[in-house]
Amino acid sequence: MTTCVSSGMRACTLCGLGSEYPRNMYSLDLTSAYETARTSAAPGELLVLMRINDESTELVHGTGLHPAVTLALQVGAVRVVREQFNGRFPGLLQLENAIATVEDEVTKPWLPPGQARELVLFDAGLHDNVAIERAHHDAPIAMALDEVERWFNRLVAVVAGSPPSQQGVPDDPEFAARLLIVREALHHLKISGLRLEGAVQAG
Incomplete structure (x- = not known):
């Protein structure tokens, strides 16, 4: 019987050990979440974890017991809205400008190409919106890059005037x-899969 080292609970999905998610995992910081995930990862497997905050985006990655790289990218959800969207839902030009700004930041982390099978993203807002469509609200959500791209294309359609409903x-x-930040991160870090978790609290 395997037990999650962080929570003492069986079946921690972040650790890949089952289908129940221990909610107190959300009290961990991103480095601790990495160290917990490492306990069930294959030796030498590259793990990449990210959290989108208000003013910055945290990213950690590595192949050892502890993250080799910890970065604070200078793009966050509130910051992009304030600086690129002028405080409101964007138009097409604002969205294009935001893409360029986010690209400049997400190209900073260097990852060995093709080695990370997925990006683990802790983001309650994206998780909850996708979960509504999938009708499973608590479980982590696996998404391929093309599915993330379809979500982004739907966003672009709304920006262009299509009704959100x-x-x-x-x-x-x-x-x-x-959505813009995670889409650009997947493209530029060349990661083909996303696992959406809820919220992991800042340490």
Whole structure:
């Protein structure tokens, strides 16, 4: 019987040990979440974890027991809304400008190409919106890159004037910023899969 080292509970999905998610995992900081995930990862497997905060985006990665790299990228959900969207849901030009700004930041982390099978993202807002569509609210959500891209295309359609109810995407500026950040991170870090978790608290 395997027990999650962080919570003392069986079946921790972050650790890959089952289907129940221990909610007190959300009290860990990102480094601790990495160290917990490492306990069930294959030796030498590259782990990449990210959390989108208000003013910055934290990213840790490594292949050892502890993260080799810890970064604070200078793009966050509230910051993008304030500086790129002018405090409201963006238009097409604002979205294009935001893409360029986010690209400059997410290209900073260097990862060995093709070695990370997924990006683990702790983000309650994105998780909850995707979970509504999938009708499973507590479990981590696995998404391929092309599914993330379809969500982004639906966002672009709303930005261009399509009704949010028709696209199933909220016209919420922070949601737009968060989806933009994770989409650009996946593309530029060349990671083909995403695992959406809820919220892990700052340490």
